[in-house]
Amino acid sequence: MKARTVDRRVQRTQQLLRSALMALIQEKGFESLSVQDIIDRANIGRATFYAHFDSKEDLLASGIEGLRASLKERQRQALAEGGRDDASVLAFSHELFAHAHEHRAVFRAMVGKRSGAVVQQLLQKMLVDLVRDEVKQMMTSSDATAMPLEAMAQYIGGGLIGLLIWWG
Amino acid sequence: MKARTVDRRVQRTQQLLRSALMALIQEKGFESLSVQDIIDRANIGRATFYAHFDSKEDLLASGIEGLRASLKERQRQALAEGGRDDASVLAFSHELFAHAHEHRAVFRAMVGKRSGAVVQQLLQKMLVDLVRDEVKQMMTSSDATAMPLEAMAQYIGGGLIGLLIWWG
DNA sequence: TCGTTTCCGAACATAATGTTCAAGTTCTTC
DNA sequence: GAAGAACTTGAACATTATGTTCGGAAACGA
Secondary structure (H helix, E strand, O other), rough: OOOOOHHHHHHEEEEHHHHHHHHHHHHOOOOOOOHHHHHHHOOOOOOHHHHOOOOOOHHHHHHHHHHHHHHHHHHHHHHHOOOHHHOOOOOHOOOOOOOHOOHHHHHHHHHHHOHHHHHHHHHHHHHHHHHHHHHHHHHHHHHOOOOHHHHHOOOOOOOOHHHHEEEE | OOOOOOHHHHHHHHHHHHHHHHHHHHHHHHOOOOHHHHHHHHHOOOOHHHHHHHHHHHHHHHHHHHHHHHHHHHHHHHOOOOOOHHHOOOOOHHHHHHHHHHHHHHHHHHHHOOEEEEEHHHHHHHHHHHHHHHHHHHHOOOOOOOOHHHHHHHHHHHHEEEEEHHOO
């Protein structure tokens, strides 16, 4: 927490860019999309774009950050309640699927056949991080298995993202 | 099976392009690589490249096809032997990991941090197809579960690719 | 109101894309 | 080994995106 107040212009600019990105993703997918398209749609100067983001990937990541924070919070709650019943294992995944369903128009366009490579990678990294944290906490509390924590996180994270994309 | 003999020039051209691609991937990754780089390295005319492939992704896919055929054959063998012991379940995965290890220099460059999004997607699709075929055969032979075949294939395929990339 | 931050927009150099075509060459096959 | 088919070449071309620069204008916070 460093900047208490963010300049209103900065907020507007970034919000316009994110909105434009989402709209354009639905229209033509992510890969076949240029920075030029985004700034045209957002009606933002070229120089301004590069003052805020390095690339369209960077802009996309900033958009996904909101989702990540939300899932992380959900996970924190479930783990805090201490329950180890089925409902609290990977509790964030419920919200994840719900979120994908709610925004399924843009979600499908994002990870759809042609365009989704970069998006998928971003999402997968996010999920693996979440799973790792969770598995770590579950294991230290009692279990001891031969399987490396990281391998488990990678496998489960990869499986989740595969499932999500197929299902979405 | 249609063309028994492929023109020697075609073979040479495609081989040169594939070799150039592999070499360049190791040097600068896949994404930050242009068709221009490839044809310069391969010393092949620009028009010739586009006569064979639509894009660098297309060229890459043609390279991966060899691996796919090999894994498929391995799977066919294991299933034909009819055994349902541990060693024959997902038998192709052993070869998959071996292959990744053998060519780990190029493999790492392919799926490494920055560059691997497109490659990952291609590999994952290939794996899911393999897993689906196998699960289908295993299920019809006796089991009946509530879980949809496709969901299983997607989950396992995604998990495998996650594991592979982390491990490789 | 005043000083600071941000935005603009236009210009610029560089580079890649994908297509076309006539001319040359290498293959295959008979 | 000759004829004809198939392939490769190089150059040109129009189009488009990239990322950076700058001074001046505008919006902001306090």
